[in-house]
Amino acid sequence: MFDIPKEREVPFAGVTPAPVGEQPMMITGNWRTYRPVIDHEKCNLCMNCVIFCPDACWQLNEAEEEVVWNSKYCKGCLICVNECTTAALTKTYELDFEDGVVRLEKLF
């Protein structure tokens, strides 16, 4: 009835595959205007950023003993900067970075 390409076909009753680790169909990294920047020297691994991030964009790297930021999904809400106990996190304009998000590459 509709001319739908094979890969865009929707299964019966809206069943969707469960994402593993991340949902790459909804990349939210291009939402932010500020970016949290971590100073690993000051960080005492209090884990506040890991626990309070609504998007799970801070994760502890057990081997390296440091927290890792996920630039692909961070929306730039800066809860982590606000909750950081040692002021290791600071906010910086997104456009100050070489790889800063300027625009959507393609519409979604």
Added chain:
Amino acid sequence: MAVAVKTQTLSPIKKIRSVPTEEYYVPGHRTCAGCGPALQYKLVAKAAGPNTIFIGPTGCMYVANSSYLCTPYAVPWIHAQITNGGAVASGIEAAYQVLIRKGKWEGELPNVIVMAGDGGSVDIGLQAMSAMMYRGHDALFICYDNEAYANTGIQTSPTTPYGGNTTFTPPGPAIPEGKRLFPKDPPQLVIGGHPAVKYVATASVAYPVDLINKVRKALNVPGPTFLHIHAPCPKGWKFDESKTVEVAKLAIQTGMWVLYEWENGEFKYQHKPKEYKPVREYLKVQNRFAHLTEAHIAKMQAFVDAKLKAPGIPVEIPVPPPRATA
């Protein structure tokens, strides 16, 4: 004759470092930046673990997460209409009980969790929630309270506080305070009218370890349980998105939100401040209360004071047990 159902036991955690690292509510969802409900969803999913089924009645956590067929749930999730979150949970739980009884399901009974908003639990979805608790299904009903119908554009709900500026209660010359009514108290509603419920608790995103322990305790208790989770909404309450946790903390420090758990008739309090701050401090950080005058704030303070002191509404002394002999 019911067969003893094997259920899971989830152990409590003590500190922030022992929070499980696995994510079952993965990054890649279109909730607003700094979303309180998304934060509590992440923590609840972490606490419940992989053997979980979420029921999502219509609300922010359905609309903003699962549209266009991409969902952030790494565990089974089903959408229910806003009216029937409790009914769908009842059906799923009853089906698993039958499968286990007939030997067709080898594993443990999954954690059935309803993640309903304040509208889906104590306003539109009240009958289904009440019926689930009346019938005694082994499910956890979570009301994440962002105090408005936020996904449709911040309309007032029964848990919106007095004086809240929403699109249905705009302040104006006729009604200067915006919302004139005082909010419902969902945990007291559940405690008061549902004898099958043995565990009810309130939690807040500001105290994640407490929240995770309460979710785990509620899942370990057989029978229906209820959790009321405070989840600030930066868009609806009109505050800066980085202040979500700060506002949640202020709510507890001013007495606008009380953390307690109720188990078999006994109240226990957590993170109770030694001295409550004036309510004004909580109101001034949110623009939805920006129009309130001194008289309105005094009325609000009186309401909070009465709520904190009143007998029956969170009481300090344990409720006496019923007499053994008639």
